[in-house]
C-alpha cells in the first residue's frame with residue numbers, strides 16, 4: 001500500500017483525527033444521541049435511523065436520539081424521569097442496573113410483566129424504523145411473547161398483529177398494550193382498596209402455592225430474589241363485596257388481573273413478602289408505569305397504532321398472502337428456556353391443558369435433544385415459509401436469535417467451530433423461501449443471568 005496513512009505522523013494530522021468523536025462523524029451536529037449509546041449495533045442502527053428518517057420522524061419515532069435541534073424527542077421524554085419505582089430495600093446494584101438501562105428498556109408499559117427472553121424495546125423501535133415501516137403500515141410478530149413489538153409499534157403509530165401459541169402471552173400482550181390507555185381513576189381506587197381487590201382475584205384464581213419454586217433468573221434480578229426465610233400469611237377468606245366502581249370494565253379488569261398474576265407467580269416462587277403485600281406493591285408500580293406513559297401520550301392518543309394480539313400458531317398464520325409490511329420476531333430457543341414451565345401458574349389459572357399446549361410449542365416437541373433439534377428446524381422451516389408468504393415484496397423480516405454452539409456441537413456431534421449456529425440455520429431456511437439476508441448484526445446479551453452471550457439480528461428481504 002502507498003504511504004497515504006502517514007497523515008497521522010504529523011502532529012497537526014494527528015490532532016485533527018483525534019479532535020472529532022465517532023458520533024460527531026456519524027451524525028449531523030443537530031442530532032444529539034441518547035445517553036448510553038455504547039454498543040456497536042446501536043451505533044449502526046442509530047446511523048441508519050439518521051439516514052432513513054427526516055427530522056420530524058426522528059422526533060416522533062426515533063429510538064437513538066435525545067434531541068433534534070432544540071426539540072427533545074418523544075423517546076427521550078418517555079424514558080426520562082424516575083425509571084421504575086423500586087422497593088426501598090433494593091440493592092444499589094439493581095438501582096444502577098435500571099438507571100443505565102433507562103433509555104433501552106423498562107419505559108412505557110414494557111416493564112409490566114417480567115417475561116424471560118423478552119426483546120430489548122429500544123432495539124425494536126430502531127428496527128421498525130430501519131425496516132422502513134411508517135405509521136399506518138403493518139408489522140407482525142408471529143411469536144409475540146410479552147408483546148414488545150406490539151407496544152413499540154402502537155407507540156409509533158404503526159399497526160401490528162401479534163400471534164402466540166400461549167393464551168397467557170395473548171392476554172399479557174393485550175393487557176400491556178391496553179395499559180397505554182387504561183382509565184386510571186378506577187385503578188387508583190383499586191390501589192386504595194387493594195385488599196378486597198386482592199381477595200376478589202384470589203377467589204377467582206385459587207391460592208398461590210407459596211415457595212414451591214425458588215428459581216428466578218430474569219433480568220430483574222434482585223427485585224425478585226427468593227427469600228426462603230420469608231413469612232407467609234395465614235389464608236384469608238374468599239371474596240366478598242367485589243371490586244371498586246369501574247374496575248369491571250374490561251381494560252381495567254385485565255390490568256388488575258395482570259398485576260394479580262404477576263404477584264401470584266412471584267408468591268409462588270418466593271415467600272419474601274406475604275402475597276397481599278406483594279400484590280399491593282406490584283399494583284402501585286403498575287399504576288406508576290401507566291400514569292407516567294399516559295402523561296407523555298396525553299393529547300396524542302389518536303396517533304397510537306392499532307394492535308391486535310391473537311392466540312395462534314406461527315406455522316400457519318391467520319393472515320392473507322402479501323398483506324404485511326414487516327415482520328419481527330424472536331423464535332424460542334427452548335433448549336434454554338421452557339416457556340411452559342415458566343408460565344405454568346398463569347396458564348393453570350387460565351385453565352389451559354399444558355400437555356396439549358406443549359405439542360404446539362416450537363422447541364419443546366421431542367424427547368431427546370437431537371429429536372428436539374430436528375423438530376425445531378422443521379417447525380422453523382414452516383414459520384419462515386409463512387413469513388415469506390404474508391410479507392410484501394421488497395419488505396424485511398427480522399429475526400433476532402441467540403445461538404449456543406457448544407450445546408449444538410454436543411447435539412449434532414460436530415466440533416464447536418464447525419457447528420452451524422441457529423442464526424446460520426435460519427438464514428439458510430430464509431434463502432430457501434425467498435427471504436435473502438440483507439444485513440446481519442450481532443449484539444451482546446447483557447442480562448444478569450444469561451447462558452447465551454451473543455445474539456444475532458438477521459434482516460431478511462423478501463425477493
Ligand SMILES: C[S@@+](CC[C@H](N)C(=O)[O-])C[C@H]1O[C@@H](n2cnc3c(N)ncnc32)[C@H](O)[C@@H]1O
Nearest residue numbers: 117118119143145146148164165313314361362
Ligand atoms: C423468545 S419468545 C418471544 C419473546 C418476545 N419477543 C417478547 O418480546 O416478549 C418466543 C415465543 O414463541 C412462542 N411460541 C412457541 N411456539 C409457538 C408457535 N407454534 N406459534 C406461535 N408462538 C409460539 C412462545 O410461547 C414464546 O412466547
